[in-house]
Every structure is written in C-alpha cells, then in structure tokens.
Amino acid sequence: MQPRDLSATSPYVPGRGIEEVARDLGLDPDELIKLSSNENPHGSSPKAVDAVTDRAKEGLHVYPKAAHTDLTEKLADKWDVASEQIWVSPGADGAIDYLSRAMLDPGQSVLVPEPGFSYYSMSARHHHGEVSTYELSKDDGFSQTADLVLEAYDGERIVHLTSPHNPTGSEWTRAEITTLLEAVDDHTLVVVDEAYGEYSERPSSIELVDDYDNVAVLRTFSKAYGLAGLRIGYGVVPQAWADAYARVNTPFAANELACRAALAALDDDDHVDQSVETARWARDYLAENLDAPTFESAGNFVLADVGDASGVAERSQAEGVIIRDCSSFGLPGCVRISCGTREQTKTAVETLNGILAEVAPT
Template sequence: MQPRDLSDHVAYEAGRGIEEVARELGRDPTEFVKLASNENPHGPSPAAAVAIRETASSVSSYPKSAHADLVRAIADRFGVDDQQIWLANGGDGAIDYLHRATLEPGDAVLTPTPGFAYYGMSARFHHGDDRAYSLERADDFEQTAAGVLESFDGERIVWVTSPHNPTGTTMALAEIERLAEETPAETLVVVDEAYGEFADRDSAVALIEGRAGYDARDDVAVLRTFSKAYGLAGLRLGYAIVPEEWAEAYTRVNTPFAASELACRAGLAAIDDDEHVERTVETARNSRDAMCDRLDAHVWPSEGNFVLVDVGNATAVSEALRERGVIVRNCSSFGLPDCLRITCGTEEETELAIETTNDVLADRAAGTGTRLGVTDE
C-alpha cells in the first residue's frame, strides 16, 4: 500500500530556527538572533499569555464556546456578521477552507510569483491546478490589476498578497476592485492580509462590505492571521472574512473545532490588546526605516514587518550571517537567489542585523569572504 502520487507536491521550506542552526554549528543558541520568519520580536500579546495560563486547565473540553466568542469578537472588529468569519488553524487552514469551498477537480488558482508557496500547494492538495502571474523586479514588484490580468485565464481563485511576502508591496483597493470587476463572476479574488496591521492601507473588507465609496462585492474574500502583529504564530490561529453569500459554506468545509481552546482564548485576549499591536507596528516601521537607510545594499520599500535586500548572492551572504549569529531568510526558494528577507526586529536586533550585514558585504567586496568558509560556488 502506497500513498497517492505526490510527485507534483513539494515540501514547504520554512525559515530555520535558532535551535536548529545552533545544533548544526555546534554552538550555544544564545549566540544567535533569528530574523528569518517574520515573527513578532516582542513575543505574544501579554494579555494572550495570561489567557493561555488561565485556560490551561480547561483544555480537556472542546472549544465550542471560545470558538463562538472569538468569531463574534473578530466580526465586531471588522463590522461584519459572525457568519462571515471562517476561523481556522492558522492562515494556512483558511486557505484550505477557501479551496475546499471553491475548487472542483481541474479548476485552477492564480498565484503571485515570487510568493507564498502554500497557495499552490493547497490547490494541488484539493485536486486543483496552480498557475502564476509575475511581480516584476524591473517594476519594483509593483502590484496592479493589469499585471495580474495579463496572466488570467479563467482561474477560479486569484490570490493577491497585500502586503506581499517577500517584497513588501501592496495592491491598492481600486486595483483590487478592478481585478474583481474584470474577472468572471465565478472567480473569487482573495486578498491575503497576513501583514495588514503593518501597512498604512484600508483592508479589502471595504470591498466586501461596500464601504469607503465601493460597491459591496460577493467575489472578494480577505485572509487575516494572529501570527504576526499579535505574536501568536505558535498557536496557529487565522481566519477568512467572506461575503455574506458564502456564510453557510463554512460548516460544510471546516474541520470540527477549527481552532484549539488555547488558541481561541489567546485570540480573544489578543484582539483587544491594542497597546501590544501598536508597539509591534511602531517597532516594525522603525526597523524598516533603519534598514532602508543604512544597509549597504538595495532595499525595496516594504509595508510588512520585513524588508527584501539585494545582496548579490543570497546563499553565500546568508551563510556568512549565520556564522556571525544572525539568521535571515535566503530567498532562493522564492526564485530570488540574490536576495535576503530580513524580519524587522527590536532596535538592538535591527542594529545587529545592519552592522553584521554591512560587514559581510564589505568583506565580500574586498575579496575576504572566503575567510568565513563561504564561497560563491
């Protein structure tokens, strides 16, 4: 007995953790700073941490009440009906739910490249196809409806990431509206706003609800997460916001109790912890500005909690940084072999990342990079 043919599927490459790198190099984990996975440098919402401790003794029960309470809290935050919130086990779970609700065998999704690999992976898991549209480096990875429509060929779902990972660009609401207008009624435009709290932009929920001068649409959905600004990545808590017409589909495609008791209780506490989110966003903006101003390399403007940096050889530079205690994301897996993605850290972490990166780049420019055991081959 063997599993079905999985030759079209590839493993997702996550950012490497401190413990993993420390074991590999035979060093103490305290020697490293991790700026590879766009995690919150301030940790989880303090209110969420308290809720987790207080809820620990109740995890023997299914999270029915907590699940409903969190759905209501999210709906209130965005001014939508409870039934429009599809709570999930992380943003990845919400991607799966949307694909389950939408894709028939043979349907396709259209995803950005470079971009988040799981959109296409999930589509293939659900017996769909994955096609791509390009965000062009020559245009600084600008996101426009025209750029997407050039590649559109009747796909059932079009994925837009705003802010985009790994480039940090956003797509204006007017462009998202045009994209929805110029694709067929049976095509769903999904806007992944995992980094939405860090951007000075209105949420695409305005298009679903008909706010800010836009007409209400039934062909736009929004993805959000508690992983980034709220610091709950380890709890795996995300959600989709869908049109009213989609409400009943959730009960037919979700897993029973889509998020754990601890995750729901933490989310309930975190969603009202505005102080933690504001501090996190301010830290990210300061860090972005510092890296844009002071890194001795081209840095693309970003509205996420990370920046994309052109270092010439991502593998060589990321390995040299790792040797010096700074773990960043090699973007070769995104199809950008000359770029690094550096997460916005605390002031101290950002300072270390800037100084160390500049030192590595200077060494390489002077031809001394090989003393670190790193070559371009």
C-alpha cells in the same frame, strides 16, 4: 503501497529556527538573533499569555465550541460584519484550505503570484486543482496591479493576491483591487491575503466584502499579535455564501488555547501598537543603513538585493544573525530580513554590512 503522485507539489520551506541553527553551529541559542521567519520580536501579547495560562489551569478536556463562538463574534464586531462571515481557522493557511474546499472542483485552476507563498499552490493541488502563475518583476519593484494579473488570467476559479506581499513587501492599492474584482469572470473568487495587514497603512480589503460577492480576505494572529506558535487565523467572506463554512470547516480545528489567546490579544492594543511601531522603525533603518539595495516594504520585513543570497545568509548565520535566503522564492540574489527590536536590527545591519564589504565585487 504509495501515496498519490505529489511530485508537482513543492514542499513549504520555513525559515530555520534558533535551536536548529545553534545545534548545527555548536552555539548558545541566546547568542543568536533570528530574523528569518517574520516573527514578532516582542513576543506574544502578554494578555494572550495570561489567557492561555489561566485556561490551561481550568482544564483542556472540553471542545472549544464556546471559545470559537466568542472569537467569531468579537472579530465580526471588530470588522462590522455578520458573525457567519468570519471563518476562524488554524492559521491563515487553514482558511486557504477552507476556500479551496468550498470553491474548487477537481481540475479547476488557481492563479498565484510568483514569487509568493507556496501554500496557495499546495492547497490547490491537495484539492485536485491546477495552478497557474503571474510574475512579479524585480525590475519594477515587484509592483502589483490589476493589469499584471489580468495578462495572465484565463478564467481561473481562484486568484490569490498578497498585500503586503511576502517576501517583497509590495502592496495592492484599493483602486487596483476593485478594478480586478470588476474585471474577472463571475465564477472567479479573488482572495486577498493580509497576513501582514497590521503593519500596513492602507485600509483592509475587508471593507469590500459587503459590496462584492467575489472577494475573501485572510488575516492571522501570527505576526503583529505574536501568536505564531498557536496557529490561529481567519477569513472574512461575503454574506451571500458565508454558510459554506459549516460544510468545509474541520471540526474544532482552532483549538481552545488559540481561541482564548486570540480573544485576549484583540484587547491588547499596546502590544500591537508597539509591534507595528518597531517594525516601521526597523524598515526605515534597514533601508537607510544597509549597504545593499532594498525594496519598499509594508510588512515586518525588508527584502535586500545582496547578489549572492545563499552565501550572505550562510555567513550571517555563522556570525549569529539568521536571515532568510530567498532562493526558495526564486530570488537567488535576495535575502529577507525580518524586523527585530531596535537592538537586534542595528546588530543585523552591522553584521551584514561587514559581510557585504568582504563579498562585494571589486
């Protein structure tokens, strides 16, 4: 007995955790700085923590129907859309699955960025779809344009965009997105992943869902809200086909604590403002002080070209700063450095500059 052939699906490779690295190196976890997974260095929203604690004390024996409804309505109000346009999910990757279920017939294709989030492809293949790619070029700073996508486009059912893009930090402009929406075939859905949207200064593409019926937008509470461990996100879709959610949603997939935490986090503007301000400061600090070329980023991370990503990341980890080797993204010369607190970011730059001085070609 064996599962079906999954050899075409590459597994998602997460950043290494502090406990894992500390165990391997025989170090105290408190001695390590983790800047490899784009997590919020300020932790979770305090209001969300209180909401989880209070709810847990009340009991977790009831299905999260009310919490799910409350969160849906609050998000609808936030974005000025109808409640049925909000597809609450276990992380933004859950919303990717819902859209794959809703849109893909077996054998239909999706078009995804390379480098990019591997789950776009994984979800398509899980739903018996095919995958094509469009290439973001290091030579032009990983610029994202409609022309770039349309050169590779061949009538795919779903086109995935990421803005800000992980791991490069590049963005789509509103004009380029609308150009693409108007150029693709009528049967093509354009999905804009805004997992890092809070860190960007550009308007959300959610503003487009009432004008176009071929766009959906993904958001998450994992980053700016600091709720990565609870796996809570959502999609926003056009009203014309929003009722498909009831047919593709996994029953009660977004759990009670996650929904309650997200509800509370939406009211914690101070935490989000602090998280965004720190990330923007850290981006500038890394760009100005790291002794390696960096790429302009609108996320809570910076991509740096260090020449030997594996070697630099391994050395940095041994010295207590965990960063992301981007070889798994097809960028063996680059590392991704998440934005830490001011102290963490300064320590990371000092550590990396010491390593780069030793490994730089003579």
